[in-house]
Amino acid sequence: TATYQKLKQPFLSIELEAVSEKELGYYLQFRMVEMMYLAQLMHVNAFDQPAVEGYKAETKKRLFK
Secondary structure, three states: OHHHHHOOOOOOOOOOOOOOHHHHHHHHHHHHHHHHHHHHHOOOOOOOOHHHHHHHHHHHHHHOO
16 A cells, blocks of 8 residues: 555555454445445446346357257
């Protein structure tokens, strides 16, 4: 972070109160909500992923030949 501050570059620093399942859950939930808001700002449907479904279908075909 010192380098970013020195170069006056934007950055995000996250500090957890403890290393625990609860804190990790809070962090992951925060990131999921963050992605939903970013998708909304970018006018992208975060819950409709047709390309991902295509990859999953192709992977299943290859795995279960």
